[in-house]
Amino acid sequence: MTVELVKHSASDTDVLWAARVSTAGEQSLDELGKDPERSRGLINFLMRDRHGSPFEHNSMTFFISAPLFVFREFQRHRAGWSYNEESGRYRQLQPVFYVPDESRKLVQRGRPGKYVFVEGTQAQQELVGRAMTDSYQQAYATYEEMLAAGVAREVARAVLPVGLYSSMYATCNARSLMHFLGLRTQHEQASVPTFPQREIEMVAERMEAHWAELMPLTYDTFNGNGRVAP
CATH class of the missing domain: 1.20.5 (Single alpha-helices involved in coiled-coils or other helix-helix interfaces)
Incomplete structure (x- = not known):
């Protein structure tokens, strides 16, 4: 599977200025120049009490190459996602197919x-x-x-079978990505059990690694609150 972060506008400060506009108005923009670590408690409060909208004011665009059956599961996630996929109408599709290796439990x-x-x-x-x-x-x-x-x-x-590889751009915000990760990964800190197909989990794990670097405080509170999207 290929997952590349091709562009983004995403940081922990995006959560803070979005949340503080409710009490500080335009002064909430002061958060842009401050260390988000000082407001870790606020991010945790928003996550814990499921005040979700402040986590939507950011954007990440991924290039993903995976089998068609992965994309068909992927595109069930619609709220907060945008997709553009390679077209078999306009170009000849290449003979790249998925065969699981020995690490794939059968x-x-x-x-x-x-x-x-x-x-x-x-x-x-x-x-x-x-x-x-x-x-x-x-x-x-x-x-x-x-x-x-x-x-x-x-x-x-x-x-052509669903094991054929395709490619797409997928754009989301942190809230929609958290919902995706909560369903498409198994994790020791998850409070809700999930049963994802391994191939889409492989994609999700790579997306999660990119997001963890962009928004480390948000990522920590997501894990600390049972990996449930706010």
């Missing part, structure tokens, strides 16, 4: 909402690699055959 045990994944056998790992590769090669060969015959890209792409 076997699901339990029922929905209360299940775990465990390592597969060597035979299962070999089957996944062989079957996926064969399927991808056949699908892409069919795609190229149709393109060579003059079939429109938007029609020919229908044969």
Whole structure:
């Protein structure tokens, strides 16, 4: 998975001036020149008591390359998000496909909402690699055959599987990202259990690492309050 932070306007001071406008009016802009560490308690109060709007006055844009099935889960997150994805109508899609490595647990045990994944056998790992590769090669060969015959890209792409890699820009604010992370990662400090698919969790972990550097106080209070979005 590829996750790059391509642009941002995000810092802990964004939370502070947005919050203090309610009592200080235009003087709240004084927060822009102050050390946000002195107001750690305010950020924690906002997070703990779920006063969420001050966490929306910032922006982060990520470039993400991942399989299509990851994007289809990703784009269920709509509030506070904007997306622009590579188009199979306007360009020939490249033969880059997802095959899980041996770190990907293959076997699901339990029922929905209360299940775990465990390592597969060597035979299962070999089957996944062989079957996926064969399927991808056949699908892409069919795609190229149709393109060579003059079939429109938007029609020919229908044969391609969801393991195909795509790319997109995703823009969000800290509040929407916290909601995403609360659902799409498992974390020891989380107060609510989650069961994300591992592939989208890999993307989420990389986004989280970028955000933690931009807004360290907000990130700490997010973790300290059970990783629940305000």
